[in-house]
Amino acid sequence: MQRFTRPAILTVASIPTVERFFRQNATTRGLVERFVAGETLDTALERVRPIAAEGMTVTLDLLGENVATEAEAQAAVAAYVETIRRMAAAGLEPNISVKLTMLGFDLGEAVAETAMGEILGAARDVGGFVRVDMEGSTYTARTLDLVEKMHGDFPDEVGTVIQSYLYRSAQDVERLIGRRMRLRLVKGAYAEPASVAYQKPAEVDASYVRLMERLLDAGRYPALATHDPALIRAAEGYATRMGIGSERFEFQMLYGVRREAQRELVRRDRRVRVYVPYGTEWYPYFTRRIAERPANALFVLRQLAG
Numbered sequence: 132m133q134r135f136t137r138p139a140i141l142t143v144a145s146i147p148t149v150e151r152f153f154r155q156n157a158t159t160r161g162l163v164e165r166f167v168a169g170e171t172l173d174t175a176l177e178r179v180r181p182i183a184a185e186g187m188t189v190t191l192d193l194l195g196e197n198v199a200t201e202a203e204a205q206a207a208v209a210a211y212v213e214t215i216r217r218m219a220a221a222g223l224e225p226n227i228s229v230k231l232t233m234l235g236f237d238l239g240e241a242v243a244e245t246a247m248g249e250i251l252g253a254a255r256d257v258g259g260f261v262r263v264d265m266e267g268s269t270y271t272a273r274t275l276d277l278v279e280k281m282h283g284d285f286p287d288e289v290g291t292v293i294q295s296y297l298y299r300s301a302q303d304v305e306r307l308i309g310r311r312m313r314l315r316l317v318k319g320a321y322a323e324p325a326s327v328a329y330q331k332p333a334e335v336d337a338s339y340v341r342l343m344e345r346l347l348d349a350g351r352y353p354a355l356a357t358h359d360p361a362l363i364r365a366a367e368g369y370a371t372r373m374g375i376g377s378e379r380f381e382f383q384m385l386y387g388v389r390r391e392a393q394r395e396l397v398r399r400d401r402r403v404r405v406y407v408p409y410g411t412e413w414y415p416y417f418t419r420r421i422a423e424r425p426a427n428a429l430f431v432l433r434q435l436a437g
């Protein structure tokens with residue numbers, strides 16, 4: 132099992148024949164559907180209905196990669212604006228997660244800024260919220276600068292993400308607490324060098340706990356995004372010891388990951404938001420979820436062999 136390492140799985144997954152297999156095979160389709168809520172907004176809105184009925188909120192993420200033209204960035208803006216409006220119309224709390232590279236960040240900061248302005252305007256119209264996901268470390272400083280700038284005009288509509296594996300995060304958290312910005316705390320999903328990020332899981336976890344306590348103490352409605360049972364226990368324990376009520380923070384988990392743990396938190400009166408990805412560009416996201424867990428990879432290999 133140990134030989135199915137994350138980079139090896141991601142390399143195999145990038146072979147075009149393997150991608151074609153996943154896109155066309157009926158058996159693996161079930162596994163795709165576990166992690167991705169369909170290819171269209173209509174399907175995604177249907178899939179989130181039972182989640183809402185179980186007492187959880189959601190954030191919708193239109194899957195996509197870095198865009199190369201302004202027209203593509205504009206198409207992403209239109210899709211996000213539609214998502215926010217349709218969530219509101221469907222009676223859901225309008226909440227989306229966006230990636231700046233999908234909004235033209237690589238074409239220049241001005242392109243992404245204009246795009247964010249349009250999306251945030253639409254969010255404000257319906258009382259919605261936009262979370263700017265954090266990407267690789269070459270984007271961190273620029274992402275924080277842009278989000279801070281937008282936050283000046285949209286203090287209630289925009290927030291971003293802090294990754295506990297980065298050394299810089301302790302300082303970033305202090306700076307953004309000072310601005311009263313809403314933050315989501317994650318471990319971090321990208322392969323980062325030792326010059327910028329902790330490499331040992333125990334160090335990443337210890338950093339997560341330090342940042343989480345700081346955010347629970349002084350942050351504005353922090354979102355603790357993790358599936359890690361030890362970190363969830365640490366958060367609940369700290370909140371209880373410090374008398375921090377359930378209404379002051381939320382847990383976040385990914386669609387299809389540890390579904391029973393999500394329900395269990397709701398049963399304990401915790402707030403839970405599920406991150407729900409959808410769209411035709413699901414393949415790279417799907418392979419990352421498979422690579423995270425040997426059991427998933429083994430299932431896929433059996434299908435490929437069969």
Ligand code: FDA
Nearest residue numbers: 264265317318319320356357358359383384385406420423
């Ligand atoms: P960890 O990876 O240690 O997992 C803990 C346990 O959860 C595992 O032992 C397993 O039981 C279960 N589990 C995890 N993944 C699974 C899977 N695919 N299938 C089945 N079980 C699984 N990152 C980033 O860099 N920028 C961002 O903006 C975001 N945004 C974001 C939003 C939300 C809502 C979540 C939950 C996560 C992110 N992330 C992210 C990803 C994050 O950085 C991290 O890579 C993953 O959450 C995995 O880390 P955990 O904290 O869950 O712990």
